[in-house]
Amino acid sequence: MKFASRTETGAVDWHVGTIVALTLGLLIVFVVGLLGSCSATRAYSRYQKRADANNQVKINHTKIRYFDQQKQIETRQAQIRVIHAVGIRKAQDEIQATLTPLYVQFEMVHALQDIANSGKNNSLVFVPTAPNGGLPIIPGITEKAAR
Numbered sequence: 001m002k003f004a005s006r007t008e009t010g011a012v013d014w015h016v017g018t019i020v021a022l023t024l025g026l027l028i029v030f031v032v033g034l035l036g037s038c039s040a041t042r043a044y045s046r047y048q049k050r051a052d053a054n055n056q057v058k059i060n061h062t063k064i065r066y067f068d069q070q071k072q073i074e075t076r077q078a079q080i081r082v083i084h085a086v087g088i089r090k091a092q093d094e095i096q097a098t099l100t101p102l103y104v105q106f107e108m109v110h111a112l113q114d115i116a117n118s119g120k121n122n123s124l125v126f127v128p129t130a131p132n133g134g135l136p137i138i139p140g141i142t143e144k145a146a147r
Helices: 016-098 101-117 141-146
Strands: 004-006 012-014
Touching: none
Parallel strands: none
Antiparallel strands: 004 012
């Protein structure tokens, strides 16, 4: 049985049965491939959903560890702020116990001298002074010292 024969001009002449058989064969291969790809797509979809769920679980565990770490950091920072505040309070208590009005006036005069001697600040500073002694007036402290 011949599927094709050559004509007088040299062209190939296919028989109708061969063309129909090849067409049906290609159609069957296409349909089977289409059905196979549909079932493979469903299986892949199920697999992908499972993989996505597993990934989400891992992401949630990572987020939980991250927020636990953030909580520890915030707790440590709060402890540092408390220790800092206690240190400031102790320093203020020590200063309050040893601070005298004359020392405050001395520091004020020293600060004014620094302003006057600096080449950066060419300002004129007016300082009210007490009538007795010419020292700068510091509200609250000068009145106590005068008594």
